[in-house]
Amino acid sequence: MVVYPNYTRWLEVLRAYETGLLSVVLIAATFAAVLWASRSFGVRTRRLVDLLVLVVFWLSAALMVVANL
Amino acid sequence: MRFLRLKLPTWAWLTLIAAVPRFLRLGAEAFWYDEAFTAYVSRLDLPNMLGAIQGDVHPPLFYLLQWLNVRLLGADEFALRLPSAILGVISVLLVWRVALELGLARGTALTAALMAAFLPAALYYSQEARMYTMLACFVLGMLWAALRGNWIAFALCAILTFNTQNLGIFYVLSIGGAAFLWHRTRHVLVMGAVVALAYLPNAALVLEQARDVANGFWIQPLSVGGFFEPFLSMTMGWRVGEALRMHVYGAAAGATIIGLLVWRNRRQWLLYAAIFGAPLLVAVVSVLWRPIYLPRAFLPSTLMLCILWAGMLPSLGSVARRVAYSILVPALVIGAVAHYFPAMRRDDPREWLQPAFAAWQEGDVIYYTAIHSAILQQHYADGRPYRLRPGVSDLNQTLTEETKAHMGFQEAYLWDLAGQGFNRAWVSAYINPMSRADEVAFVETLRYAPPTRLIAERGNEFAYTVMFLVQLRW
Numbered sequence: 240m241v242v243y244p245n246y247t248r249w250l251e252v253l254r255a256y257e258t259g260l261l262s263v264v265l266i267a268a269t270f271a272a273v274l275w276a277s278r279s280f281g282v283r284t285r286r287l288v289d290l291l292v293l294v295v296f297w298l299s300a301a302l303m304v305v306a307n308l
Numbered sequence: 309m310r311f312l313r314l315k316l317p318t319w320a321w322l323t324l325i326a327a328v329p330r331f332l333r334l335g336a337e338a339f340w341y342d343e344a345f346t347a348y349v350s351r352l353d354l355p356n357m358l359g360a361i362q363g364d365v366h367p368p369l370f371y372l373l374q375w376l377n378v379r380l381l382g383a384d385e386f387a388l389r390l391p392s393a394i395l396g397v398i399s400v401l402l403v404w405r406v407a408l409e410l411g412l413a414r415g416t417a418l419t420a421a422l423m424a425a426f427l428p429a430a431l432y433y434s435q436e437a438r439m440y441t442m443l444a445c446f447v448l449g450m451l452w453a454a455l456r457g458n459w460i461a462f463a464l465c466a467i468l469t470f471n472t473q474n475l476g477i478f479y480v481l482s483i484g485g486a487a488f489l490w491h492r493t494r495h496v497l498v499m500g501a502v503v504a505l506a507y508l509p510n511a512a513l514v515l516e517q518a519r520d521v522a523n524g525f526w527i528q529p530l531s532v533g534g535f536f537e538p539f540l541s542m543t544m545g546w547r548v549g550e551a552l553r554m555h556v557y558g559a560a561a562g563a564t565i566i567g568l569l570v571w572r573n574r575r576q577w578l579l580y581a582a583i584f585g586a587p588l589l590v591a592v593v594s595v596l597w598r599p600i601y602l603p604r605a606f607l608p609s610t611l612m613l614c615i616l617w618a619g620m621l622p623s624l625g626s627v628a629r630r631v632a633y634s635i636l637v638p639a640l641v642i643g644a645v646a647h648y649f650p651a652m653r654r655d656d657p658r659e660w661l662q663p664a665f666a667a668w669q670e671g672d673v674i675y676y677t678a679i680h681s682a683i684l685q686q687h688y689a690d691g692r693p694y695r696l697r698p699g700v701s702d703l704n705q706t707l708t709e710e711t712k713a714h715m716g717f718q719e720a721y722l723w724d725l726a727g728q729g730f731n732r733a734w735v736s737a738y739i740n741p742m743s744r745a746d747e748v749a750f751v752e753t754l755r756y757a758p759p760t761r762l763i764a765e766r767g768n769e770f771a772y773t774v775m776f777l778v779q780l781r782w
Contacts, residue, residue, distance in 0.1 A: 249741035249770045250528065257533030263554050264536045267561035274562075274628055275569050289627045293634055300555040307551035 270296065318418065319401055326400035326425040330393040330434040333648060335386030338656045343437040344684040347383045348715065350374040356714045363711030365517045367510065369471040370439035383687075388437035395441040396434025399611055400424045402448035407615045409455040410576055413622070420618035424611050428545030428643030433607055435647075440607045443473045447608035450479065451582045454487040459499040462487070466503045474514050475590060475605040477507065482585020486577050530594040530601045538587055538606035539564055543613060544643040549651030552642055559639035563617045563632065570620035583612045655766075655773075657685045663763050663775065664734040668692070671731035675722060675778070676700075677751060678738040679707060682717060685736055693730070695720040700747060726780040734763070735776040754778070 270292055277288040316324075339347060349360050349371055361371050373391055381387035403424040407417035424430060433440040446469040453461035466484065469476035480503060488496045528534070540557040548556050571580075587606050594601040617636065621629055664674065674694040676682040679702035686694050698719040707715075725733055737751040751774060754760050759779040767773055 245741040245743075245770050252770070253528060254531060254533075257531045257537065259533070259554070260536055260540055260557070261533035263540065263557045264533075264561045267558040268565050270558070271562045271565040271569070274624075274631065275566060277628065278625065285625065286627045289625075289631045293631045296555065296558070296635055300552055303555065304551045307549070 318414075319404070322401055322404055322418075322421050322425070323397055325422065326397040327393075329426060329431055329644065330396045334389050334393055334435055335384060337385065337435075337654060338658055339385060339388075339437065339684065339687060340654055341680050341684050343385075343388065344687045346371070346374055346437045347378075347388055347687055348683050350378040350388070351383055352714070352716075356716070359714035360711045362513065363708035363714070366439065366473060367471045367513075369468065370442055370473075373442075374437070385437075389435055392436055392438065392441045393434050395445050396430060399430070399434075399441055399444040399448055402445060402452060403611055403614055406448055406452050406455065406579075406612070407618065409452060410579060410615065410619075412615070412619055416618050416622060419621065420615045423614035423618055423640065426640050426644045427543060427611065427614060428547070428640070428647050429542045429607060430611055431644060431647045432545050432547070433604070439472050440604055443469065443476055443605070444608040444611050446472055447476065447479045447483070447582065448611065450483050451578060451612070454483055454491075454578055457491065457493075457495075459495045463499040463502050463506075466499075467506045470507055470510060473605055474517060475586065475600065475602060477510075477514070478586040478589045478593075479582070479608060480507075482581045482589060483578065486581030486585065490577055527599045527602055529599050530591055534601065535587070535591055536561070538603040538610065539613070542603050542606050542610040544639060545647055547646040547650035547652070548643055549646070556639045556643055559635045563620070563636050564613060566624075566632070567613075567616035567620040570623045571616060574619075579612065579615065583609045583616065657688045660736070660764070660773065660775070661685055661688060664736075664777075665690075665692075667777075669732065671729070673725060673728075673730040673733050675725065675733040675735045676738075677735065677747060678702065678740075678743070679712070679717070680740075681736050681738045681773070694718060695725060695728075695733075697722070697750070701742070701744060722778065731779075731781050733778040733780055735760075735774075735778055737774045737776070738771075739767075739773075740771040 273288060274292055277285045280288060345364075349357050349364075352360060354375065357371060357375055358368060361368055374388060377387060377391060381390065400421055404417050404421035407420040408414070412420070430441075430444075433444075446465045449465035450462055450469060453459070453465055462484075466480045469480055484496075484500055484503065488500065540560055543560040544553075544556045546553075587601075587609060590601050590605075621632060624632055661674075664672075672692070674686070674689060674692060675697070676685070676694060677697045678700055679696065682694065682696045683702075696717045696719050698721060720728060722733065722735070735754060737754070739748055739751060754774075754776050755762065757778070761777045763775040763777050765772065765774045
């Protein structure tokens with residue numbers, strides 16, 4: 240009889256990773272929606288929102304790098 | 309383009325720009341299993357090679373090219389990856405041509421091609437001895453031909469596509485279907501019939517191969533998150549460290565979503581079908597039939613995604629465009645740099661075998677407990693004798709008995725090796741999530757067997773490799 244001792248646990252890890260990917264897509268969709276919606280704002284608000292997206296993106300990236308050091 | 313005082317046409321500059329990252333360190337990394345499989349079967353004589361790949365999961369075109377290549381240039385890393393690198397450069401030129409054919413401005417088409425030139429996943433597959441850049445070239449060729457209404461070129465590219473990779477048929481169906489709906493001419497129908505006739509001999513073989521793939525652990529039932537994986541890992545690669553990987557993936561996802569919003573009214577149905585048609589069709593088949601959703605087969609889609617990304621940039625406001633550039637370009641650079649300096653280095657079989665080679669004696673033999681190890685590590689064994697434990701599985705559980713027979717493995721039980729004249733066996737054992745209980749038990753038993761010495765061990769709870777030295781005779 241064929242038995243795969245680690246298979247079930249391995250599949251759990253894979254599914255957790257795929258759920259993480261889904262979260263990335265949803266967060267990216269939120270950022271994209273904000274950038275897209277900002278087109279209908281006034282010029283100053285639009286610039287502010289667009290720059291905020293940029294700052295939040297790279298600031299969170301920097302924090303992730305620091306957290307992983 | 310006129311810089312560096314060289315007046316070269318755009319295609320020549322693009323060729324140079326795409327070639328540099330593709331030829332940089334082309335032969336530096338050791339093979340991994342799939343590449344070693346390419347090397348193994350390409351060195352067989354032609355009847356055995358064709359017999360072996362019939363029981364594998366891919367059509368013959370790429371292996372036929374490599375069969376010729378091995379006889380011309382040899383089977384080292386540089387030689388076997390050379391076709392992928394050249395085809396990778398051609399795929400960048402095709403992205404540029406397709407973007408122009410879609411009516412994009414010259415600068416935008418150039419931006420798309422530059423993105424494709426440095427797309428991390430495209431760099432990876434341009435430096436891998438597998439068929440994915442070849443697939444990308446034929447799919448892009450098919451799209452270019454459909455946009456131009458050149459149905460003979462379309463049919464030729466379609467036939468080459470499904471003879472390169474089995475999932476290529478989904479690109480033929482999606483682009484061909486969109487071409488028919490868009491052009492609605494008799495020529496499309498006639499060429500469709502020619503392609504369908506050409507596909508018939510493949511159909512039975514593909515069904516057989518798909519059944520084998522579905523038994524492997526490397527393609528699991530599709531989840532929602534799994535569906536999006538190709539649009540992330542097949543754009544930005546998977547070599548970026550964990551700290552930045554999700555941000556880099558987020559940049560790709562964000563650019564795609566904004567691209568879809570910008571492009572929604574442009575009615576470029578052929579491009580949409582080319583990018584999203586095949587993944588959607590394969591996802592449907594995976595849900596309704598068997599799991600066949602293989603992210604790397606969607607490299608053509610992600611190369612064409614560069615057109616979507618570049619095409620959306622001019623439509624953004626000046627600040628939003630700068631923001632998009634400031635996120636997308638660094639993300640591409642991070643992914644491209646990580647391709648050459650990966651966060652997790654690939655296991656090098658040469659390093660793994662080094663202890664055995666350093667202490668090698670007359671009468672030694674390498675003993676493999678998995679086909680995967682026999683194919684990969686034996687490539688670097690410099691002709692030293694080896695034996696493979698009979699009846700063991702391979703990494704992906706995909707090689708049929710027919711394939712194994714044509715590959716001509718030298719099988720023997722460990723306790724029979726002394727009778728074959730060997731004194732010591734260097735046992736290279738490999739265990740993965742789909743290793744059978746008896747295979748795990750065999751390796752674990754060796755840990756406690758008196759004539760056995762543990763030489764090295766590495767891996768994690770799911771996949772690990774162990775090397776033992778077993779004294780067969782005193």
